Amino acid sequence: MQIIKELKKERTQVLKELLHLRETLKVEIDINFGEGDPELVERDRAISLIREQERKLDALDQALQRARQGAYGICERCGQPIDPARLEAVPDTTLCVNCKMISERQQRYSR
Ligand SMILES: [Zn+2]
Structure with a gap:
């Protein structure tokens, strides 16, 4: 089914993005932050992006499941x-x- 292929492709993209974002966090976690540090802002941004991508991943998983059940x-x-x-x-x-x-x-x- 074509749509399953499409969803899987998109899912791979999201996973890649998540991996990249988590790497960003890992690098910056060693630094001691002060309030309003640019690194802290960057980190907050990465965290909210991760949440967004995780939501997307959830939605994709659901869509995939529905596609397999023929309810897409x-x-x-x-x-x-x-x-x-x-x-x-x-x-x-x-x-x-x-x-x-x-x-x-x-x-x-x-x-
Ligand atoms: Zn409706």
């Missing part, structure tokens, strides 16, 4: 097919545009 492209919230154009733009999505908007709004309020 079905919104997991409302069960409607997801717009193919959206799938092409965001291959790891498990939500249709409407549900994505709703869940983003909920996330924003819960923060």
